[in-house]
Amino acid sequence: MKRLLAVTLGILTAIGGFVDIGDLVASSLVGARYGFALVWMLLLGLVGICVYAEMAGRVAAVSGRPTFDLVRERLGPRVGLANLTASLLVTLLTLAAELAGVALAVELVSAVPYLLWVPAAGLLVWLVIWRVRFETMERIFGLLGLVLIVFIVAVWRLSPDWGDVLHQVTAPKVPADEPVPTYLYYAIALFSSAMTPYEVFFFSSGGIEERWKATDLATVRINAFIGFPLGGLLALAIMSAAALVLNPAGVSVDHLSQVVLPTSVALGKFGLGLALLGVFAATFGAALETALSSGYTVAQYFGWTWGKSAAPRRAARFHVVVLVALLAGTALILTGLDPVKVTEYSLIFAAVALPLTYLPILVVANDREYMGERANGRLANVMGTVYLVIVLLAAVAALPLMFATKAGQ
Template sequence: MKRLFAVALGILTAIGGFVDIGDLVTNAVVGSRFGLGLAWVTVLGVVGICLYANMSGRVAAVSGRATFEIIRERLGARAGMANLAASFLINLMTMTAEIGGVALVFQLVTGIDPLLWVPLAAFGVWIVVWRAKFSALENATGLLGLSLIVFAVAVFLLQPDWGHLGMQLIPRIPESESGSTYWYYAIALFGAAMTPYEVFFFSSGGIEEGWTVKDLGQTRANVLVGFPLGGILSIAIAACATLVLLPQAIDVTSLSQVVLPVVQAGGTIAFGFVVVGIAAATFGAALETTLSSGYTLAQYFGWSWGKFRRPARAARFHLIMLIGLVIAVLVLLTGVDPIAVTEFSVVFSAIALPLTYIPILIVANDRQYMGRHVNGKLVNALGLVFLVVIVAASVAAIPLMIITGAGQ
C-alpha cells in the first residue's frame, strides 16, 4: 500500500496539473472543432513534461533543494527574477482560472451563480493549504481525481466506429478551420500540457516528502505513472467531444458542454463520477497553484517555506499564498468568465515556457549540484529538441493569438 501511495504526488500533479480546468476546456474545445487531429500535441506534451519533470525531481532528490532555489543561485538574481516574474504571473492567472473552475463545478451541481461560490472555493483552498498535511492533500485529491476515468469509459459507452475514430488521429486541418487557428490551438494544448507551475510544484513536493538519492526510482515512477495517465485522460476528453459535440457543431463555452458527452453516454451515474473528478481536478490544481505561488517567491528570496513547517515558522510563505487567493477572488468577482481566463492562461503559459525550462536543463547538467547524476547524452539530446519546440511555440503564440482573434 505504501508503494501505491508513493506515486500519489505524480497522480496529483497529473490530475491537478495536466488535467486541470485548462486541459478540460482546451481538449473539449479542440475535440469539438478539430476532432482528434491535435491528439499528437498531447502526446508531445506528455513526453516533454515527463522529460523536464523528471529532471526537476532528480535535482530535488540529489541536491536536497528545490529547483527554484538553485536556479537563482546558479544563474544569478537577474536571470532568476525573469524566471520568477514570468512563472509567478502565469501561476497567478492559472490559480484564478482554477478557483473559477471550482466555482463552475458547484454551479453545475446547484445552478447557483458561480460568483457566489468563488469566495467559498478560495476559502476552502486556504483552509486545506493552511491546515492539511501535504501527504493527505496529495493522496485525497489525486485519488478522487481518478474519477475522471469516466471520460475514457464514456468513449466506449458511446460505441463509436473505431475505424473512423482512428482516422481522426491523422493530423489534418478541417475545411471549416484555418491553418492559423489549427496551430493556435496546438500551442494552447502544448501550453496546457507543460504549464510551468507543474515542474516547480513537483520539485517542491519532493522536498516536502524528503526525497533523497535513494528515491530516484520513486521520482521516475511518479513521472511515468502520473503524466501519461493525465495524457490518456486528456485524449479521452477530446474523443468524447469528437463523438458528441463535433457532429452537432456545438461550441464549448461552458462546463456543462464539457460534461455533456459523458452524461449522454452514462446518465446520472456517469454525471456523478464526472462531477467528483472535475471537482477534485480543479480543486487539486487550485491547491498546486496556490502552493506554487508561495514556493517560488519563498525559494527565490530565501524565506522559510513548506508544509512540513508550522505556519508560524513559515509566515511569509503562507502570507503570499493568502494574497494570491485574494487577488484571484477579486479578479473573478469582476464577472470575468473563468473559461476565458482558462483559455488565455494556457496560451500565456506557452509564451513563458523558455524562461522555465532552459534554467532547469542548465541546473540538471551542473555537476556542482548533481554530481554523477547529471543528465545523460540521450536526455540532453531530447531536452534540446524540446527546447527548440518550446521556443518556437513561445515565439508564435502572440502572433497567432492576434491573427486568429484568440482562436475565434
C-alpha cells in the same frame, strides 16, 4: 502499497496540469471543433512534461534544494527574477480560473450562480493548505481526481470506429472550413497546457516536502512516468468524448456544462454525477497546486523558509504569499471575467514563458557540482534539447497567433 501511494504526487500534479478548468474546456473545445486532429500535439506535450518533470524531480532529490533556489544561484538573480515574474503571473491567472472551476462545478449541482461560490472556494482551499498535511492532501485530491476515468468509460460505451479514430490521429488534417492559424493557435494552447511552468515547480517542491533523497529516484520516475501519462490519458479521453458526441452534432464548447455532456449521453445521470465529482476534485486539486506554487516560487527565490512541512510561524512569509495569491485570484474572478478565457490566455502567456522555465532546469540537471553522477545522460540531454527547441518555437509563435486569430475565434 508504498509505491502506489508514492505515485499520488505525480497524479495530483498531472491532474492539475492536464485537467484543470481551462484544459477541461480546451480539450473539449478542440475535440468538438477538430475531432481527433490535434491528438498529436497533446501527446507531444505529454512526452515533454515527463522529460522535464523527471529532471526537476531528480535535481530536487539529489541536491535537496528547490528549483528556484538553484536557478538563482546557478544563473544569477536577474535570470531568476525574470523566471519568477513570468511564472508567477501565469500561475496567478491559472489559480483564478481554478477557483472559478470549483465554483462552476458546484453551480451545476446546486443551480446557485458560481460567483457566489468563488469566495467559499478560496476559503476552503486556504483551510486545506493551512490545516491538512501535505501527504494527506496529495493523496485525497490526487486519487479523487481519478473519478474522471468516467470519461474513459464513456468513450468505450460510445463504441467508436477505432480504425477511423486511429486514421484521424495518425493522419491529422486541418478541416477545410478552418483557418490554419486558428488550428495552430489551439495546437500551442494544448502543448502549453501539458507543459505549464507551475507543474515542475510544484512537482520538485513537493518532492522536497516529502523529503526525497538520491535513494528515492525510483519514486521520482514512478511519479513522472506514471502520474503524468495518467493525466494525459484523462485529457485525451475528454477530447475524445467531445470528438465523438459534440463534433458530429456541431456543438461548440464554451462552458463547463458542455464538457460533461458526453458522459450524460453515454452513461446517463450516474455518469454525469461522477463527471461533476471528478471535475470538482481536479479543479480543487489544481487550485491547491497553483496556490502552493505561488508561495513556493517566491519563497525559494528570496531564500525564505517555506513549505507545509515547516511550522507556520517559521514559514510565515510563505503562507502570506499563498494567502495573497488566493485573495488576488478570488478578486479577479469576482470582476466577472470569463474564467475559461482567463485560463486560455494564461496558457498562451505560459507558452511565452516556457523557455525561461525549462532552460534553467536543463542547465542545472547537467551541472555535476550539484548532481554528481546523477547528472543528465545522453538520452535526457537529447530529449531535453529537442523540447527546448520546440518550446522556443511555441514561445515565438504564441502571441502573434493569438492576435491574428483573435484568441481562436
